[in-house]
Amino acid sequence: MRHRTPAWEGDPATWGTRLADRLRREDPVRAAQLGAVATPPEAAVRLVEAAWRAQPRPTAILDPACGGGALLVPAARRLWSEAGARTPADRTRLLRAHLRGLDVDPDAVRTCRAALAHAAGCTPGDLAEVVVECDALGAPLPPADLVLANPPWVDATTVPPARRRDLAARSRWARGAWDLWVPLVERCVEAAGPHGVLALLLPEAAAAAPYARVARAGLHGTRTAVHLEALGALREDVAVRGLLVVSVPGPAPTGALPIDGAPWPLPSSAPAPAALTGRPLGKLATLVGAATVAEAYAWRDALHTGTPDATHLPVVNTGTVDPWTAHWGQRPLRYLGRSIPRPVIPAAALGDRRLAQARQPKLVLAGLSRRLEVFADLDGGWVGAKSTVLVLPHDVRELAWLAAWLDGAPASAWYAHHYGALALRGGYLRVAPRLLAALPVPPAPPGVDAIVRARCADPEDPAPADALARLVTEAARRT
Numbered sequence: 368m369r370h371r372t373p374a375w376e377g378d379p380a381t382w383g384t385r386l387a388d389r390l391r392r393e394d395p396v397r398a399a400q401l402g403a404v405a406t407p408p409e410a411a412v413r414l415v416e417a418a419w420r421a422q423p424r425p426t427a428i429l430d431p432a433c434g435g436g437a438l439l440v441p442a443a444r445r446l447w448s449e450a451g452a453r454t455p456a457d458r459t460r461l462l463r464a465h466l467r468g469l470d471v472d473p474d475a476v477r478t479c480r481a482a483l484a485h486a487a488g489c490t491p492g493d494l495a496e497v498v499v500e501c502d503a504l505g506a507p508l509p510p511a512d513l514v515l516a517n518p519p520w521v522d523a524t525t526v527p528p529a530r531r532r533d534l535a536a537r538s539r540w541a542r543g544a545w546d547l548w549v550p551l552v553e554r555c556v557e558a559a560g561p562h563g564v565l566a567l568l569l570p571e572a573a574a575a576a577p578y579a580r581v582a583r584a585g586l587h588g589t590r591t592a593v594h595l596e597a598l599g600a601l602r603e604d605v606a607v608r609g610l611l612v613v614s615v616p617g618p619a620p621t622g623a624l625p626i627d628g629a630p631w632p633l634p635s636s637a638p639a640p641a642a643l644t645g646r647p648l649g650k651l652a653t654l655v656g657a658a659t660v661a662e663a664y665a666w667r668d669a670l671h672t673g674t675p676d677a678t679h680l681p682v683v684n685t686g687t688v689d690p691w692t693a694h695w696g697q698r699p700l701r702y703l704g705r706s707i708p709r710p711v712i713p714a715a716a717l718g719d720r721r722l723a724q725a726r727q728p729k730l731v732l733a734g735l736s737r738r739l740e741v742f743a744d745l746d747g748g749w750v751g752a753k754s755t756v757l758v759l760p761h762d763v764r765e766l767a768w769l770a771a772w773l774d775g776a777p778a779s780a781w782y783a784h785h786y787g788a789l790a791l792r793g794g795y796l797r798v799a800p801r802l803l804a805a806l807p808v809p810p811a812p813p814g815v816d817a818i819v820r821a822r823c824a825d826p827e828d829p830a831p832a833d834a835l836a837r838l839v840t841e842a843a844r845r846t
């Protein structure tokens with residue numbers, strides 16, 4: 368077995384993908400034995416977001432098959448941002464207190480430690496006890512209130528017979544032609560206990576394969592699956608399709624999803640991004656950059672910290688918007704060398720056209736992000752600063768659906784499919800008006816306005832988030 372010191376560069380959230388790619392290239396047999404299929408960075412962020420909606424304040428986060436840290440790096444970032452941890456010392460302390468990663472592959476352990484250390488600003492040696500080499504199927508896992516896992520993708524025929532017999536003897540779930548993820552997820556459920564949340568990336572076969580019946584009943588039956596999302600093909604060269612599952616404690620109610628392990632009807636498999644149809648966004652809304660370079664400089668001196676009122680408007684930029692959320696007053700606005708804690712701008716400094724745009728109900732999109740990040744300014748009043756994009760609907764009644772659609776997985780997949788080649792290092796997409804204009808938007812489903820209002824009112828509430836995900840997936844399937 369090769370042991371290589373990782374010498375990675377760029378965004379550590381992508382190191383897991385690069386580790387798995389390298390393993391598949393250099394040692395495909397070992398890659399198949401380890402089931403190394405990394406979570407794509409965009410899916411990892413979505414899974415972590417869904418996990419936090421279900422478990423907003425996790426204290427013990429475990430990834431029992433952590434690979435190069437594709438899930439743990441975004442989880443760490445989420446942890447730091449919630450705690451306001453900015454220094455390497457604070458970040459390292461939080462990792463030690465709240466995060467555990469296990470992997471049977473020493474290369475994965477080294478890469479994961481290095482990725483977390485790079486993100487935290489400490490050394491891999493500081494994280495020796497955070498990420499450890501371990502066969503997660505060999506011993507009980509440490510208890511956790513949030514288990515994040517993309518368990519090994521190893522099919523029945525690849526597991527040696529003796530190991531298969533041993534694992535089946537210790538498992539209630541491994542029945543029939545089970546794949547290795549089955550006993551590993553069973554271990555994850557034990558680790559989560561009666562109060563923990565599971566956030567998993569599984570092969571899509573988990574939704575319907577007969578061998579996964581007991582596993583399905585364990586994730587939705589004795590527990591409740593609150594989020595199911597079919598991802599489609601994870602990579603062009605991997606003939607596997609992914610399924611995100613978030614399962615929370617408590618028995619499932621009877622409803623659309625069977626609780627006895629019968630196949631789960633998935634909302635849909637994500638359609639091929641190129642196949643989406645609908646009216647182009649550019650016909651439904653005016654799309655503009657929020658400020659020209661000249662405006663950006665002119666506004667710099669007018670910006671100051673203050674309280675929004677009739678003549679002072681609050682300002683956001685790419686660094687202070689996340690999906691559905693403006694972190695105004697929580698994160699300072701960093702703007703052309705200035706840092707402004709509660710940024711407002713006098714209406715008089717904006718000029719008539721920009722003031723009219725600011726007061727109009729609209730969407731503000733981050734200009735550089737791994738997926739489309741939408742802040743819905745449903746009632747108007749926010750100023751999008753440099754490097755954001757404004758979506759100004761021609762008919763304000765369509766605003767809520769535009770927000771839901773642009774936030775959804777199909778729109779981001781479409782955008783990445785068409786313009787991914789323009790992405791910066793780390794997979795950051797450049798979001799630009801003329802590129803967005805071609806994005807197909809299917810007709811709005813009924814009832815979306817109230818759900819979008821609820822989504823904006825409480826971005827942490829899983830109910831509107833899941834309801835919107837369903838509406839968007841259904842709309843994509845109909846196109």
Ligand SMILES: C[S@@+](CC[C@H](N)C(=O)[O-])C[C@H]1O[C@@H](n2cnc3c(N)ncnc32)[C@H](O)[C@@H]1O
Pocket residue numbers: 383384400401402403404405406430431432433434435436437438469470471472475501502503504505516517518519520
């Ligand atoms: C599908 S990859 C996922 C890696 C990472 N969590 C991610 O999301 O990209 C599965 C990982 O499980 C690891 N693995 C395989 N068998 C394992 C076992 N018995 N115990 C712990 N890790 C294992 C592999 O080395 C690989 O890194």
